[in-house]
Amino acid sequence: MAHDTHIHVRSQAEFEYTKKKRAEEMRGHLATFAIMIFLTLIAFTMVTAGFSAYLIVPIVLLLAAIQVVLQLYYFMHMSGKGHGMVAFFMFCGMFVAFITILALVTIVWW
Amino acid sequence: MSSIAQKKGFGATIWDFMTTVDHKKIAILYLISGGIFFLIGGLEAMLIRVQLAKAGNDFLSAGTYNEIITMHGTTMIFLAAMPILLAFMNAIMPLQIGARDVAFPFLNSLGFWLFFFGGIFLNLSWFMGGAPDAGWTNYASLALASEGKGIDFYSLGLTISGFGTLIAGINFLVTIINMRAPGMTYMRMPLFTWTTFVASALILLAFPPLTVGLFFMVFDRMFDANFFAVEMGGNTIIWEHLFWIFGHPEVYILILPAFGIFSEIFAIFSRKRLFGYTALVFATILIGFYGFMVWAHHMFTVGLGPTANAVFALATMIIAVPTGIKIFNWLLTIWGGNISFSVPMIYAVAFIPSFVAGGVTGVMQAIAPLDYQLHDSYFIVAHFHYVIVGGVVLAILAGTHLYWPKMFGTMLSEKLGKWTFWFFFIGFHLTFFIQHFLGLMGMPRRVYTFGADQGWDLFNAISSVGALFMAIGVIILLVNVVLTSIKNERVGNDPWGDGRTLEWAIASPPPFYNFAQTPLVRGLDSVWIEKMDGNKKGMIFAEPLGDIHMPNGSIIPFVISLGMFIASFGALYFLDGDKPWALAVLIIGLGITFGSMLLRSLKDDLGFHITKAELLEDAKGGNTDGH
Amino acid sequence: MMKGIKKWRLFALMTTLLVFLAGCGREEISTLIPAGKVAQDQFNLLILSSIVMLFVIIVVSIIFVLAIVKFRRSKMGEDMIPEQVEGSARLEFIWTAVPIVLLLILAVPTVYSTFDLADVTSMDVQAEDGNSTHLTVNVTGKLYWWEFEYPEQGITTAQELVVPTDERVYFNLISADIKHSFWIPSIGGKLDVNPENVNTFYLEFDQESSELEDGVFYGKCAELCGPSHALMDFKVKSVDREEFDQWVTAMQAEPTPAEGALAQQGEELFGQDGLACISCHATSGAVTASGVGPNMATFGDRNRVAGYLEHNEENLKNWIADPQEYKPGNLMPDAASLNGGNELTDQELDALAAYLMGLSVEE
Amino acid sequence: MDINQKYTPQSWPEHPETATMEGKNKFIGFWLLLAAETVTFASLFATYLALKDKGPSGMEFSAAGLYELPLVFAMTMILLTSSLTSVYAMYHMKNHNFKAMQAWLGITVLLGATFLGLEIYEFNHYVHLGFGYTNSAFSSAFYTLVGTHGAHVLFGLSWFIALMLRNAKRGLNMYNAPKFYLASLYWHFIDVVWVFIFTVVYLMGVIG
Numbered sequence A: 001m002a003h004d005t006h007i008h009v010r011s012q013a014e015f016e017y018t019k020k021k022r023a024e025e026m027r028g029h030l031a032t033f034a035i036m037i038f039l040t041l042i043a044f045t046m047v048t049a050g051f052s053a054y055l056i057v058p059i060v061l062l063l064a065a066i067q068v069v070l071q072l073y074y075f076m077h078m079s080g081k082g083h084g085m086v087a088f089f090m091f092c093g094m095f096v097a098f099i100t101i102l103a104l105v106t107i108v109w110w
Numbered sequence B: 001m002s003s004i005a006q007k008k009g010f011g012a013t014i015w016d017f018m019t020t021v022d023h024k025k026i027a028i029l030y031l032i033s034g035g036i037f038f039l040i041g042g043l044e045a046m047l048i049r050v051q052l053a054k055a056g057n058d059f060l061s062a063g064t065y066n067e068i069i070t071m072h073g074t075t076m077i078f079l080a081a082m083p084i085l086l087a088f089m090n091a092i093m094p095l096q097i098g099a100r101d102v103a104f105p106f107l108n109s110l111g112f113w114l115f116f117f118g119g120i121f122l123n124l125s126w127f128m129g130g131a132p133d134a135g136w137t138n139y140a141s142l143a144l145a146s147e148g149k150g151i152d153f154y155s156l157g158l159t160i161s162g163f164g165t166l167i168a169g170i171n172f173l174v175t176i177i178n179m180r181a182p183g184m185t186y187m188r189m190p191l192f193t194w195t196t197f198v199a200s201a202l203i204l205l206a207f208p209p210l211t212v213g214l215f216f217m218v219f220d221r222m223f224d225a226n227f228f229a230v231e232m233g234g235n236t237i238i239w240e241h242l243f244w245i246f247g248h249p250e251v252y253i254l255i256l257p258a259f260g261i262f263s264e265i266f267a268i269f270s271r272k273r274l275f276g277y278t279a280l281v282f283a284t285i286l287i288g289f290y291g292f293m294v295w296a297h298h299m300f301t302v303g304l305g306p307t308a309n310a311v312f313a314l315a316t317m318i319i320a321v322p323t324g325i326k327i328f329n330w331l332l333t334i335w336g337g338n339i340s341f342s343v344p345m346i347y348a349v350a351f352i353p354s355f356v357a358g359g360v361t362g363v364m365q366a367i368a369p370l371d372y373q374l375h376d377s378y379f380i381v382a383h384f385h386y387v388i389v390g391g392v393v394l395a396i397l398a399g400t401h402l403y404w405p406k407m408f409g410t411m412l413s414e415k416l417g418k419w420t421f422w423f424f425f426i427g428f429h430l431t432f433f434i435q436h437f438l439g440l441m442g443m444p445r446r447v448y449t450f451g452a453d454q455g456w457d458l459f460n461a462i463s464s465v466g467a468l469f470m471a472i473g474v475i476i477l478l479v480n481v482v483l484t485s486i487k488n489e490r491v492g493n494d495p496w497g498d499g500r501t502l503e504w505a506i507a508s509p510p511p512f513y514n515f516a517q518t519p520l521v522r523g524l525d526s527v528w529i530e531k532m533d534g535n536k537k538g539m540i541f542a543e544p545l546g547d548i549h550m551p552n553g554s555i556i557p558f559v560i561s562l563g564m565f566i567a568s569f570g571a572l573y574f575l576d577g578d579k580p581w582a583l584a585v586l587i588i589g590l591g592i593t594f595g596s597m598l599l600r601s602l603k604d605d606l607g608f609h610i611t612k613a614e615l616l617e618d619a620k621g622g623n624t625d626g627h
Numbered sequence C: 001m002m003k004g005i006k007k008w009r010l011f012a013l014m015t016t017l018l019v020f021l022a023g024c025g026r027e028e029i030s031t032l033i034p035a036g037k038v039a040q041d042q043f044n045l046l047i048l049s050s051i052v053m054l055f056v057i058i059v060v061s062i063i064f065v066l067a068i069v070k071f072r073r074s075k076m077g078e079d080m081i082p083e084q085v086e087g088s089a090r091l092e093f094i095w096t097a098v099p100i101v102l103l104l105i106l107a108v109p110t111v112y113s114t115f116d117l118a119d120v121t122s123m124d125v126q127a128e129d130g131n132s133t134h135l136t137v138n139v140t141g142k143l144y145w146w147e148f149e150y151p152e153q154g155i156t157t158a159q160e161l162v163v164p165t166d167e168r169v170y171f172n173l174i175s176a177d178i179k180h181s182f183w184i185p186s187i188g189g190k191l192d193v194n195p196e197n198v199n200t201f202y203l204e205f206d207q208e209s210s211e212l213e214d215g216v217f218y219g220k221c222a223e224l225c226g227p228s229h230a231l232m233d234f235k236v237k238s239v240d241r242e243e244f245d246q247w248v249t250a251m252q253a254e255p256t257p258a259e260g261a262l263a264q265q266g267e268e269l270f271g272q273d274g275l276a277c278i279s280c281h282a283t284s285g286a287v288t289a290s291g292v293g294p295n296m297a298t299f300g301d302r303n304r305v306a307g308y309l310e311h312n313e314e315n316l317k318n319w320i321a322d323p324q325e326y327k328p329g330n331l332m333p334d335a336a337s338l339n340g341g342n343e344l345t346d347q348e349l350d351a352l353a354a355y356l357m358g359l360s361v362e363e
Numbered sequence D: 001m002d003i004n005q006k007y008t009p010q011s012w013p014e015h016p017e018t019a020t021m022e023g024k025n026k027f028i029g030f031w032l033l034l035a036a037e038t039v040t041f042a043s044l045f046a047t048y049l050a051l052k053d054k055g056p057s058g059m060e061f062s063a064a065g066l067y068e069l070p071l072v073f074a075m076t077m078i079l080l081t082s083s084l085t086s087v088y089a090m091y092h093m094k095n096h097n098f099k100a101m102q103a104w105l106g107i108t109v110l111l112g113a114t115f116l117g118l119e120i121y122e123f124n125h126y127v128h129l130g131f132g133y134t135n136s137a138f139s140s141a142f143y144t145l146v147g148t149h150g151a152h153v154l155f156g157l158s159w160f161i162a163l164m165l166r167n168a169k170r171g172l173n174m175y176n177a178p179k180f181y182l183a184s185l186y187w188h189f190i191d192v193v194w195v196f197i198f199t200v201v202y203l204m205g206v207i208g
Ligand code: HEA
Pocket: B137, B251, B252, B254, B255, B297, B298, B299, B300, B316, B317, B319, B320, B321, B323, B324, B325, B327, B355, B356, B357, B358, B359, B360, B361, B362, B363, B365, B366, B367, B371, B374, B375, B376, B380, B383, B384, B387, B388, B391, B392, C053, C056, C060, C098, C099, C100, C102, C103
C-alpha cells in the first residue's frame, strides 16, 4: 500500500485530450438527462390522460426501467473499466430484488 | 494464550484487543465470544433435552421452555456458528490470498463489536423481564401477541448484530476482490477463500430482507404500525417470506465456509490436490445462487397453493446436485491419497456420512406433499441438526484444531482431541438419529412436554442421553484448550507438515503485518508448488523488502457499538411512559454513536509505517508480534 | 388393478420394515401407520424417497469406506507423495447426471401429489337435492382449543372432531388469533391455520376410530402458538356414515335437561345466574356462532379433558378451579374470578362436574 | 499516500476515485452496499405492493384517491435535476476544479433540500387528511417505503454538506476524491429508487 500512488504528470497534449474527452462525455450526460426528463413526462402524461391501466402499467414500468439503466450506465458509469464485479453484484442484487417482489405480489394473498 | 499476553499486563492486553484493527486479533475476539455463545446455546440445548427426557416432565415451565428454544436457536445460529466461522475467515482468508490485512480494518473491528454488543443485548433479556419466546423464526402473529419485552430484545439485538455481520461480509468481499497477491487469480484461490467469498455474497444479499422484517416488527410492536396486524389489513405471511428469504441463504452462509474448511483438510491430510477444483468452485457458486430461490420450502404448509409449492419443491431438489458434486469430489480427493488421521481429518471424514444423511432428509422434505407430514415435526429438528451439527459444528471443531496453531502458535492435544471427537460424534448420532422417527411417529417440534400415552418416551430418553455425550465431548475440548495454553509449546510455520496454501508459509502466529514481502503466486496450492520445487521458504516474493503501511488501532469502533447498545435500552423503554429516563438513555446512546462517527470522519487517521530496518530486525530476532 | 395391488404388496412389506424400525409408533398418531388416503399417499412418498436416499447413502458409504481403508498412511508409508490428480470430466458428468435422474424419479410423483392433494374443486359440487355431496367442516383454531363447525348441518362442536369414514371430508381452516397448524398424523399432513385467510384441503378417514385402542385418532397443533402449544391437542372420531348421521341429528336436537339434583345444581351454576359460564360456552350443538369458549354439547362423550387430560371428574374439577395451571396462557378465567373472588367449594365443583359429564349426544 | 500532496490539473489522475488502494476498496465496497440497498428497497416495495389499499374494514383511503400527482411531478423534476447537477460536480472533480465542484454540489444540496421539504409537506398534508401512520397496513407501508427514501435523501444531504465543509480549506486530494465520488454515487442511487417510487407508488397508485 505504500507504493500505490506515484504521481504521473501528463503532457499538455495528453491533458488537453482527456479534457476534451470529458467535455464530450458531459454533453452526453446532458443528453441523457434530457431523455430522462422526457421519459418522465411521458409517464406522467399517460397517467393523467387516463388510458387503460393494462396499457399504462407495463409502459410506465418499462420507462422506469429505461431510466434506471440510463442512471446506472451513464451517470454511475457501471459499464466503465473496473466495474466488472460491481455489475455482477448489482445484477445479483436486482435478481434477489426481483424474486422478492414477485413473491410478495403473487403468493401473499392467494 | 499467546506470547503477547505474557509480555503485557492484563489491562494492556484488554485495551489492545479493544482497540485492535488487526484481522488476526479480531479473529481471536470472534472465536472467544462465539465460543462463549456456543457454550450458552449448548447449555440451553441441555436444558431442552433434560426437560424432554421423560414424559410430562416439569423441570421447565411452558413459558420458559419457549424462551429457551428461541434463545437456543437464535444464539446458536447468529451468535455462535456464524461468528466462529467469521473468526476463521478473519484469521485465515487474508493469509490465504497473501494480503497484508483486510480491505477495511476499521470496519472489521466495528463489525465485530456490533455483533458482540448485539449478542450481549439479546442475552440480557434473560435478566430484564424475559427472553423472546416466539421461536427463532419469530412468526409474526405470535410475536405481536407476545407479552413483555422479549421480542423487542430479539428485534433490536439482531438488527445490531446483523449490521455487524453485513459489514463483515462487505469487508471480506472487497478484500478478496482487491487485495489478492500478484498471481493469485480467482481460479487459484484456495477453496476456503472461495467459500468465504460466496458466503459473504450471501450475507450481502440475504441480510437486508431480515433487517427490513425486523424493522417492521419493531414498528408494529412499538409504534403501532400495521404490517402484520391482521385486523388492520396487515399480513403475517409477509414476515414469513422476508424471514425465509433471509433464512434459507443463511443456512448456506453457515455450511459453505464449513465446506471450505473441509476442502482444505481433505487436501492437506490426504497430501493431495483437491480433485476437481474447478467443479468444486462452480458447485459453491451454484449452491449460493440456488440458495435464493428455494426459501418457500419452509412454507409448504402455509397454503401458497400447489403451483408455488411444486415450483419451490423442484427448485429445492436441484441443490442436491451441486452438493453431491462436492461430496464426490472430496471422496475422490482422499481416494488415492495418503491419509493421515489427525484430529481435523477425523472430523472431516466423519462429516461426509453425517452430512449426506442430513442432506438427503432435506431432499425428502423438499417433496412438498411429504413435507406436509414432516413439517414442524421432530423430523425437521433431526434434519437440520444433522446438517448443522454434522456439517457446521464438525467443521468448527475441525477448524479449531486445524487453525489453532496458526492463530495461537501452539497445537491442541491430539489425544484429547480424539476423545472429544468420539464423545461428540457418538452423542450427536445418538441424539438426532432417533429424532427422525419421533417426527414420523407424530411428535411436533417446539413442544415443552408430551404425554406418556403417545409412545415417544423411550426415544426421547435416548436422545437426551446423546446430548449428555456431546456435552462431555465439549468439556474435554475446554480442558484441552486450557492445558494447551498452559503448556504453550511453540510450533513452526507448517505444523501439520503438509500445508498447501499460503497461510502455512508464514509464522504461527503471523507477525502483525502478515507477509513482510508480498508473495508471488505461481499456481493453485502455491506453497505445495514451492515445496515440490525445493523452495524451503514456501514462497517467492513479488516485491523487494520495503516500508509497510499499517492502520492505527482505534477505540472508536468499540465506542460506536457501545453507543448503539446503550441506545437500544432507551429504545426499548422510552415508550413505556413510566420510565422517563429512557428517552435520555436513547439520546445519549445515539449521541455517543454519532459523535464518535463524526470524530472518525473529521480526524484523518493515516496510519503508520513499519520501516525496512524494523522488518529486518524482526526477521533476525524471530519476533513475531512486532512489539 | 392387479398391478396396483402388487405395488401395494411391496409397500406393505416396506411398511412392516419401517414400522419395525420405528419401534412401532402408536397407531392413533403415527404417520407410519396411515389410516386414510392422504396419509397413505404421503407414506408412499416417504417409502419411495427413503429408498432413493438409502441408495445414495449406500453408494457414498461404499466409496467412503473403501477410500479410508485403502489409503491410510499406515499402508501408504510416511513419505509417499500421491499423484496430484486434477480431476476427471467423465466422473464429474456421472455424478451430475445420476443425481439428476434420481431427482427426476422423485419430481414426478411430487408434482402429481402436490396438485392432487390440493384439489378441492369438488368441494362445492352439489347433489340433486341442493346439498353438497361432501361434508365440509369449518375449523377455527383458538388459543389452545379447536372449534369444528358443520355449516350445512348447522352444528358446532369443539375439541373432538366427528367425521364419517370412507368419503372425502373438506376442511376450511382459519385462526381466530395466533397462527396454528392442523395436523392429524395418521390421517394426513398438516395445513396451517392462518389468521388472515381461509385454507382449504381434504382428508379421508379409512378406518373407524373405535377400532383403535384409545377409540380416537390424535390431532395436534403443529405451529408454535404460545406457552400451551404443546397441549393444544384434539381428538378425532371416525364413524361410518350412518352413525355420523345419527350423531348429527342428536347434535341438532335440543339438549336434554340435566338429571339429578347435583347435576341440576351444576346447570344452575353454569348458567347466567351462576358463574355465567354459558356466556362463553354454548351447551347446545345446534349453533353456528363462533364461541369464545369450546362448545360443551358433547362434553360427556369426550375422550379427554382440555384436549389432553384423562377424562375424569377429578381432572375436570381441577381444570375449572385453575385453568392456568393446566394450560398456561389460555383465555379461560379461573373459577374464583367468576365467583366474586371466592374459591368454589368442593361441593360446587362436584356439581359442575356432574352437570358437564352429563352433557352428551351419544347414548 | 500523502494527504498534503498538492495536485495540479495536469498531475491529477484520470480516475482519482480509484487511484489509490483505499479508493479502490471504498469504491467496490460502496457499490456492494448499493447492491444490498437494492434488496432492502425491494423488500420495502414488495411489502408496499402486498399491503397496498389494505386496511381495516371501512377504511376511507385508497391509493387512487389519495395521491397528488402535480406535487409528485415537481418533486421528480427536482430530484432528477439534482442528479444532473451532481454529475456536473463530478465532472469538475475529475478536472480538478475544486471551486466549480463545490458550487455544483451546493446546487445539488439546495435541490435535494427542496425535494425533502416538499416530501415533508406532502406527508404533513396526508396526515392532516387523516391518513396517519398507524391508520392501516396501507398507510404504514406507504410511509415506511417513501419515508425510508426520504431518510436516504437526508443522509445524502448531510454527507454532501459534511464533505463540503470538511474539505473547504483543503481542496481536492487523493484522500477525499473517492469520498466525493461515492457521495455522488449515493445520490444517483437515491434517484434510481425515486424513479421506482414515483412509478410504482404514485403513478400505478393513481390508476388504481
Ligand atoms: C447448515 C444448514 C442447512 C443445510 C446445509 C440444509 C440443506 C438442505 N435443506 Fe435444510 N434446514 C435447515 C438447515 C440446513 N438445511 C434448518 C435450520 C431448517 C429448519 C428451520 C426451522 O424451521 O427452524 C431446515 C429446514 C429445511 C426444510 C423445511 C422443512 C420444513 O420446515 O417443513 C427443507 C425443505 O425442503 C429443507 C431442505 C434442505 C435441502 C434440500 C438441503 C440441501 O442443501 C441438502 C443437499 C445435500 C445432499 C442432498 C447430500 C449430498 C448429495 C449427494 C450425495 C448427491 C445425491 C443426492 C440425491 C440425488 C438426493 N431444509
